[in-house]
Amino acid sequence: MPIRGIEVSGYRWMEHGRIGIDTSTFIFGENDSGRSAVIEALRLTLGSREASLAIQLKPHHFGRDAAGEQRPMHIRVEVAEDEPGAWDLPARMAEAFPPSVERPRVLFFDFRATLQDNGLISVSRGIQSRDRFSTSIDGDAESEAWLRSAFPVLWLGPGALTSLPESAALGQVDLHGGEMAEDPDVRALVEHQRNLISGSTADVGLEIEMGALAAQAVLNKYPRVFAGAAPVISAMAAEILGRAEHVGNAAVRSTAAPSHPAGKIAVLLFATAMIDLADDVLRMGPLPDYAQPVIVLENIEANLHPTTIASMWRVIESVAWQKILVTHSATVLSYAPVTALRRLTRQGRQMISWSVLPHTLSRNALRKIDYHLRSRRAPAIFARCWILVEGETEFWVLPELARIMGYDLAAEGVACIEFAQSGPQPLLRVAAQFGIGCHVMSDGDNAGQGYAEVASKYAPGTPPAEVAITALAEPDIEHCFWIHGFADVITRVANLTGDNEGRSPTSFIHHAIDRTSKPYLALALVEAAADRGRSSVPPPLAKVIESAVQIARARSD
Numbered sequence: 001m002p003i004r005g006i007e008v009s010g011y012r013w014m015e016h017g018r019i020g021i022d023t024s025t026f027i028f029g030e031n032d033s034g035r036s037a038v039i040e041a042l043r044l045t046l047g048s049r050e051a052s053l054a055i056q057l058k059p060h061h062f063g064r065d066a067a068g069e070q071r072p073m074h075i076r077v078e079v080a081e082d083e084p085g086a087w088d089l090p091a092r093m094a095e096a097f098p099p100s101v102e103r104p105r106v107l108f109f110d111f112r113a114t115l116q117d118n119g120l121i122s123v124s125r126g127i128q129s130r131d132r133f134s135t136s137i138d139g140d141a142e143s144e145a146w147l148r149s150a151f152p153v154l155w156l157g158p159g160a161l162t163s164l165p166e167s168a169a170l171g172q173v174d175l176h177g178g179e180m181a182e183d184p185d186v187r188a189l190v191e192h193q194r195n196l197i198s199g200s201t202a203d204v205g206l207e208i209e210m211g212a213l214a215a216q217a218v219l220n221k222y223p224r225v226f227a228g229a230a231p232v233i234s235a236m237a238a239e240i241l242g243r244a245e246h247v248g249n250a251a252v253r254s255t256a257a258p259s260h261p262a263g264k265i266a267v268l269l270f271a272t273a274m275i276d277l278a279d280d281v282l283r284m285g286p287l288p289d290y291a292q293p294v295i296v297l298e299n300i301e302a303n304l305h306p307t308t309i310a311s312m313w314r315v316i317e318s319v320a321w322q323k324i325l326v327t328h329s330a331t332v333l334s335y336a337p338v339t340a341l342r343r344l345t346r347q348g349r350q351m352i353s354w355s356v357l358p359h360t361l362s363r364n365a366l367r368k369i370d371y372h373l374r375s376r377r378a379p380a381i382f383a384r385c386w387i388l389v390e391g392e393t394e395f396w397v398l399p400e401l402a403r404i405m406g407y408d409l410a411a412e413g414v415a416c417i418e419f420a421q422s423g424p425q426p427l428l429r430v431a432a433q434f435g436i437g438c439h440v441m442s443d444g445d446n447a448g449q450g451y452a453e454v455a456s457k458y459a460p461g462t463p464p465a466e467v468a469i470t471a472l473a474e475p476d477i478e479h480c481f482w483i484h485g486f487a488d489v490i491t492r493v494a495n496l497t498g499d500n501e502g503r504s505p506t507s508f509i510h511h512a513i514d515r516t517s518k519p520y521l522a523l524a525l526v527e528a529a530a531d532r533g534r535s536s537v538p539p540p541l542a543k544v545i546e547s548a549v550q551i552a553r554a555r556s557d
Contacts, residue, residue, distance in 0.1 A: 002151050002292035002322055004078040004106070008041045008351075010071035012063050017351025019342055024317075026336040027326045028382065029344030030556075034351035035326050038344075039155075039296055041075050042324075045111060046153040046294070052144055053111050054123040062115045066349075073113040078130075079151060080106045086290050090146050096137045097129050106130040109139065109147055149288060154295045154321075158302035161273050161312075189214040215270075270315045295319060298326040306331050330378035338369060341381070343434045345555070354435040361429060368422035369430055377417050384413035384555035385437040385548045388427055388455075390420045390448065393522050394441060394477055400526040402545045405534050409545075413552040424451055428458045428467065437551035439468040441544050445475045466551060470544045477541070478509045481525050484538035489528045493521055 007018040017034050019027070029035050044056050053075075063071050081087055081104035089097065097105055110126040125139025192211030195201040297316065301309045313335040316323065325332060333341065338361070343354040361369070373380060380386060387409075389395055395416045402409045409415070419427055424440055431438050440455040442448035452471040459467040474480045482490055482505045494511040496503070512521050529536050537545075 002079055002082070003046075003294055004080050006038060006042050006045075006078070007076040008038055008074070010063050010073040011041050011061060011075065012037050013349060014038075014063060014351050015065070015071070015349035017344075017353065019344070019351075019353040020355065021322070021324060022340050024323045024336070024340050025325070025342055026333055026340050027324065027342045027344060028328065028333060030346075030382075033344040033346045035344055036298075038351065039298060039324070039326055042077075043153055043155055043296070045075050045077055045109075046148055046151055047155060048148065052123075052141065053113070054121060057113055057121050057123070059115055059119060059121075062113075063349075070115055073111075073115075075111045075113075077109045077111075077147070077151075078106065079109065079147070080104055082292070087150070088288065088290060090142045092137070092140070093127065093143055093146070096127070096135055100131075109143075111139075111144075150291050152291065152293050154293055156273055156295070156297050156300050158299040161270060161300055161304065183218075185214055185217040189218050270312055292322060294322040294324065296324045296326070299328060300325075301327060301329040301332060310335075328382075330381065333381055334378040338366065338430065341434075343381070343436075345435055352435065354433060356430060356433045360433070361426065365426040365429070368426045372417060372419060372422050372427065373430070377415065380415035380417055381434075382413075383415035383436060384552040385415075385439065386427065386431055387414060387416045387544060387548050388419050388424050388438055388440045389416055390441075390443055390451065391418055393518050394418065396519065396522050397477065397526055398541065398545060401529060401537050401541055402549075404526075404530050405537055405542060405545060407545060407549055409548075412549050413556065414548045419451075424455050428455065431467075432458065435555075437466050437468075437548075437555060439470065439544055439548045439551065441470045442472065443474075443476045444472045444479075448472065448475075468547050468551065470540060470547075472540055475506075478513075478521065478525075479505060480538050480540055482509065484540075485536060486525055486528060486538075489524055490521070493524050 003021050005018060005020045007016075008014055009016045014034055014037055017038060019025075019038055027035055027039075044061070045053055048056065057073075062073055065071050084101055084104050085099035087099070087105065097107060099105065106129065108128045108130065110128065111123060112126070113121055113123045115121055125144060126136060127139050127143060128134060128136040189211065192207055192214055196204070196207050196211065201207040300312075304312070309329060309331045313332070316325070317335075325336075327333065338356050339358050341355060345352045345354065387398060389398065395418045398416055399409050402414075407414075417427060428438060428440075430436075438455075438458070440451065442451040442455070448471060452469055455467060455469050459469055472480050474483055478490065487505065487508075490505075490508050490512050491500075493516060494508045495515060496508070496511055500508075509521075
């Protein structure tokens with residue numbers, strides 16, 4: 001991974017924040033959590049091959065402390081070689097940071113800026129190595145230019161995939177870094193995209209078909225940009241299977257062509273946007289051989305149908321460059337390895353980056369998280385608090401009871417996740433590493449007591465990743481309803497005839513479920529609670545809901 005992290009202090013509202021960056025990094029968080037600020041700082045530092053940071057900084061980029069005093073700004077970018085000796089450094093840097101035969105070089109580029117009273121901005125630079133000597137030198141314009149050339153940041157923002165290309169020279173790009181020359185495939189790709197976006201085509205189906213073919217030709221032609229992704233396995237599957245590489249023949253560098261319309265549209269739109277970006281960069285001159293561009297995709301799902309978004313990932317995955325995706329889309333996040341996710345939260349003037357560290361979860365745990373969280377409850381990753389419940393009945397009932405109590409769990413940032421097939425431990429571990437609070441509710445039977453005991457190892461936790469536990473006194477949620485005033489509802493649903501004196505609550509509950517279904521009985525209980533009002537909600541269940549809401553609200557402060 002060329003860029004390993006960015007650290008920011010004194011930028012806008014942010015007193016301090018740091019985020020680690022992988023080969024593919026998925027950033028998400030609530031509004032005002034620092035997502036846009038940290039990306040903007042990265043773009044200011046590395047997003048132009050022509051303009052230095054001193055030229056691009058403006059007074060509004062500087063923040064103030066709690067007393068209203070102007071704060072100095074500090075941006076630190078950590079970069080690393082792919083392999084020892086890969087970089088061709090300027091003479092002064094090469095002398096200070098010679099290559100090693102044992103390990104790749106890792107350098108920290110520091111930019112410190114001050115807004116003076118007269119409105120002028122002064123910028124100083126520094127470079128430090130991360131080795132046993134911690135060598136450091138003052139930076140200069142040459143070292144900054146090298147950094148921008150070696151790691152150019154390209155940005156695609158909201159609506160970029162459904163906008164007309166801006167470059168006038170499209171169709172005259174050479175992504176191999178040689179002379180500019182007419183490329184008929186690129187020209188055809190751009191023309192088909194323009195016809196679709198502008199609505200000037202007479203045959204939309206044919207335009208999509210021909211545009212997708214042109215896009216596929218472009219993707220296969222430029223292996224420096226599009227490395228190719230084997231269709232058999234995604235990054236998420238690779239993580240679960242414990243593989244760092246994709247399945248298939250590594251020598252095959254082409255990307256499999258999509259067969260459905262949404263996939264064809266996705267490859268067409270994304271390939272055009274990528275060519276437009278590459279044209280902007282290469283117009284300033286060929287990239288050095290060791291250059292490793294970074295593409296930032298910020299909310300690119302805007303205006304796209306979920307099917308197209310899902311198809312888009314296969315194209316994005318094929319891009320050879322380092323990728324940073326900033327998104328509000330659960331669909332996008334569901335395709336990411338859990339270790340590639342970065343959840344940002346704001347605590348006062350601090351930006352906190354939460355992530356699951358590699359090797360902290362077993363393959364089996366990753367499989368369970370994939371099924372219970374990403375595949376089935378992907379939006380839950382955005383929540384501030386999880387209510388972890390054993391089964392589907394609790395998952396259906398608790399949000400409805402919350403509404404009766406005057407709470408909208410989704411609006412409060414609370415999500416229900418059932419864990420019966422996985423146990424609570426994998427989800428609690430992920431929640432702790434993502435800074436998500438939890439309230440675990442378990443049944444009163446033997447299995448439920450075991451779940452509560454496991455959860456107790458994580459309680460109370462350190463805010464915001466605190467854990468609360470409610471172990472029902474009753475064997476399950478249906479018995480909880482029976483004890484707390486809903487025996488008549490269950491009896492009615494069971495519809496037993498004859499003499500029922502002496503019949504146990506368990507017998508009534510089983511007959512009610514056997515006669516209808518668990519969902520039917522849950523719906524009858526919720527409807528009865530809605531008719532009777534908030535005070536009728538069984539106290540143990542009300543406690544869970546109120547606790548989760550309090551945990552979530554504490555996270556929003």
